[in-house]
Amino acid sequence: MPERMIRLPDLNTHGWPVHRTVLAVVGTLLVAIAAWSSVFTVPAESEGVVLRFGRFTKTVPPGLHFKMPLGIDRVAVVPVRRQLKQEFGFGTPGATNRWQSSGRQEWSDEKSMVTGDLNAALVEWVVQYRIDAPDLYLFKVRNADATLRDASESIMREVVGDRTVDEVITIGRQEIEVQSLQKLQELTASYEMGIKIDQVQLKNVNPPERVQDSFNEVNQAQQEKERAINVANGEYNKVVPRARGEAAQKIRAAEGYAKKRINEAKGDVAAFVALLAEYSKAPEVTRQRLYLETMAEVLPRVRRKIILDEDAKGVLPLLNLGGDTLAPPSRRGAEGGSH
Amino acid sequence: MPAKVIPFAAAVAVLLLIAFFASAAYTVSETEQVIITQFGKPIDEPVTEAGLHFKIPFVQEVNTIDKRILEWDGQRTEMPTKDKLYISVDTYGRWRITEPLNYFRRLRDERSAQSRLEDILGSETRNAIAKHDLIEVIRTSKERVPTPDETLEGNEGGRIGVLHPITKGRKKIEEEIRAAAKEKLAEFGIELLDVRFKRINYNPSVVTKIYDRMISERQQIASRFRSEGEGEAAKIVGDKERDLSGIESEAYKTVQEIRGAADATATEIYAQAYDQSPESRSLYEFVKSLDTYREVVDSDSTLVLTTGGDLFRFLNKMSGQ
Numbered sequence: 001m002p003e004r005m006i007r008l009p010d011l012n013t014h015g016w017p018v019h020r021t022v023l024a025v026v027g028t029l030l031v032a033i034a035a036w037s038s039v040f041t042v043p044a045e046s047e048g049v050v051l052r053f054g055r056f057t058k059t060v061p062p063g064l065h066f067k068m069p070l071g072i073d074r075v076a077v078v079p080v081r082r083q084l085k086q087e088f089g090f091g092t093p094g095a096t097n098r099w100q101s102s103g104r105q106e107w108s109d110e111k112s113m114v115t116g117d118l119n120a121a122l123v124e125w126v127v128q129y130r131i132d133a134p135d136l137y138l139f140k141v142r143n144a145d146a147t148l149r150d151a152s153e154s155i156m157r158e159v160v161g162d163r164t165v166d167e168v169i170t171i172g173r174q175e176i177e178v179q180s181l182q183k184l185q186e187l188t189a190s191y192e193m194g195i196k197i198d199q200v201q202l203k204n205v206n207p208p209e210r211v212q213d214s215f216n217e218v219n220q221a222q223q224e225k226e227r228a229i230n231v232a233n234g235e236y237n238k239v240v241p242r243a244r245g246e247a248a249q250k251i252r253a254a255e256g257y258a259k260k261r262i263n264e265a266k267g268d269v270a271a272f273v274a275l276l277a278e279y280s281k282a283p284e285v286t287r288q289r290l291y292l293e294t295m296a297e298v299l300p301r302v303r304r305k306i307i308l309d310e311d312a313k314g315v316l317p318l319l320n321l322g323g324d325t326l327a328p329p330s331r332r333g334a335e336g337g338s339h
Numbered sequence: 340m341p342a343k344v345i346p347f348a349a350a351v352a353v354l355l356l357i358a359f360f361a362s363a364a365y366t367v368s369e370t371e372q373v374i375i376t377q378f379g380k381p382i383d384e385p386v387t388e389a390g391l392h393f394k395i396p397f398v399q400e401v402n403t404i405d406k407r408i409l410e411w412d413g414q415r416t417e418m419p420t421k422d423k424l425y426i427s428v429d430t431y432g433r434w435r436i437t438e439p440l441n442y443f444r445r446l447r448d449e450r451s452a453q454s455r456l457e458d459i460l461g462s463e464t465r466n467a468i469a470k471h472d473l474i475e476v477i478r479t480s481k482e483r484v485p486t487p488d489e490t491l492e493g494n495e496g497g498r499i500g501v502l503h504p505i506t507k508g509r510k511k512i513e514e515e516i517r518a519a520a521k522e523k524l525a526e527f528g529i530e531l532l533d534v535r536f537k538r539i540n541y542n543p544s545v546v547t548k549i550y551d552r553m554i555s556e557r558q559q560i561a562s563r564f565r566s567e568g569e570g571e572a573a574k575i576v577g578d579k580e581r582d583l584s585g586i587e588s589e590a591y592k593t594v595q596e597i598r599g600a601a602d603a604t605a606t607e608i609y610a611q612a613y614d615q616s617p618e619s620r621s622l623y624e625f626v627k628s629l630d631t632y633r634e635v636v637d638s639d640s641t642l643v644l645t646t647g648g649d650l651f652r653f654l655n656k657m658s659g660q
Binding site: 051266 | 560
C-alpha cells in the first residue's frame, strides 16, 4: 500500500492539473480496493492458510485478519473443525461437501463387493473425518478428498474380502468397522494428506437383491426349526406332567388300598379273636347263637319262604307260585343250610 | 512540447518497467515446481522453493509442474482371472513427479502422463490378474479364520462359511503391480507411490452363476434348519413317549407292589388268627359260611326250609332230635 501512495502523487505532479480531481478519484478507488483486498475473515470452524507469492507463511485462527493486498498474499480457508463425511453406496441429498457422495449411477458399483468365500454383498458405509493439518491437506496431496474416497473403497473391500458373507452381513459388522477404521487411518497417515479419520460406520449391508429371498428363507427356516421344537416341547409338557400326576394318584390310591386292606384284616382278626375267646368258653352255645342270629338277619329279607314238614313230600307240586322255578327237592338239604 | 513529452516518456518508461518486471517476476506455489525454459529448452535446475522468483524477461518461459502427490484413477476394465472368471477391476494409484526435468522432457504435461500411467498400470494389472485366481486378489491375510456364525453352525464338510485359501493375497499382488510398473515409470521422472485395487466385482456374465450358487448355499442351510427342526421335534416326541411309558409302568409296578404287599400282610394276619388251633379253624369255617348266607340270600331268593333243618327242628317237637 505505501508503494502506491508514493506512485500516485508521482503521476500527479507532472502536468494536467485539470485532471487532478479525476486522478484523486482514481487514487481513492485504488486505495479502497487495496484496503478491501487486505482484509479477510476466517469463519469459526476454519483456519486460514496464508500464502505470500505462493509460499506458505502462516496459518491464522478464526476472526478478522489483514494481509498484503492485490494478490501478494492469498488465503485458503480450510474448515479444520468441521466434521466431514463421505458416504459410499448411497447419498444424503443436500450435502454441502461435494465429496460427500458420488453420483447416483455410481452407488451400485460402489457398494458391490466380493467376500472371502467368493460370494457377493452390498455394503454401504460412511467415513467421518476431519482436516487436521491444513498445510498437508493443501500442499502435500492434490485433491485429498478424492484420494480419501479411493482409499476408503479400497480398504473396505480389503476388509470385506477377508470375511465370509455371513460375517459381513450379520455377525462381523462391528469388527469390520473397527478394522477398516484402523486400516484407513494407517493408509491416510501414510499418504500424509492432513486428514484424520474419526469413524467408519457400516450402514445397510445386504446380500445382492436377487439372493435376498434365499437369505430370508434361511431366517424363516430357522424360525420354523424353533417352532417345531417349541411345538414338540409344548406337547411334551402338556402330557408328561399330567402322567406324572396320574401315576402319583394311582400310587396313593394303592397305598390307601393297602392301608384299608391291612386295617380291615386287623379289624376282622380282632373281632374273630374276641369271638374265638368266647367260643372256646362255650362252643356249642356260641355256635348256635351265631347261627340263629344270622338266620334272624337273613330270613326277613327273603320275601318268599316255604317251610315244609319233612314227611309231607306230596306238597311239592302245589308250590308253583308266581312262575318261580323252585329248587328240586333233591337240593332241599342245601337250601336248608343246615350244618 | 518538450514539457509535454517528458511526462509522456516517463509514463512509457514506467509502463515498460512494469512490463519488464511482470515478465521477470514469477511466483511458485507450495504445490508446484517450475522449470524455466529458454526458447523451449529447459535451463538450470527446476525451482522447487515456493515464493517469488525472477527470470530473464521475455526470453525465458515458466513451466509449472505439480509437486503434490497426484491421483491416478484407473479405467474400470473387464479382465479374466487365472481361474477364468471375468471380473471388472478398478484400480487407483498415487504418484508424484520426482524428476521434473525428465518428466518435462518426456511428457510435457499431465495429460500425457496420465495416459502413460493408464497404459503401464493397466497392462500390469491385467498381467497380475491373469496370473492369479480371483480369491488371491480378494483376500489379504492368509491366516485369518472366519468367526463362525453360531446360528448357522453345523454344516460339516460344506463350503459354506469357509474362507477360500490363498497363497499371496491382495496386498502382495498390488505390490507386484507396483514393482513392475515402478521402473517403467521411473524413466519418465515419475515415482509410483502405490497401486491399489479400488473395486473388484463380478462381470455381469459371471454374476448370475455366483448368485445361483449363493442361493443354493442358502437353500442348503435352510433345508438343514428345517430337517434339524423336524429331527429335534421327533426326538422330543420320542422323549415324551418314553417318559410316558416309564411313568405309567413305574406307577403300575409300584401299585402292584403296594397292593400285593398289603394283600400278603392281610392274608398273613388272617392266617395267624384263623389257623392258630383246630377250634379257630372250625369257628372260622362256621362264621364264614354264615357270612356267605348273608351275602347270598336276598329278597329275590325263595327259601324252602324243612322242619328237619336246624332252624325249625323245634317246630314239630320241643325236644328236637
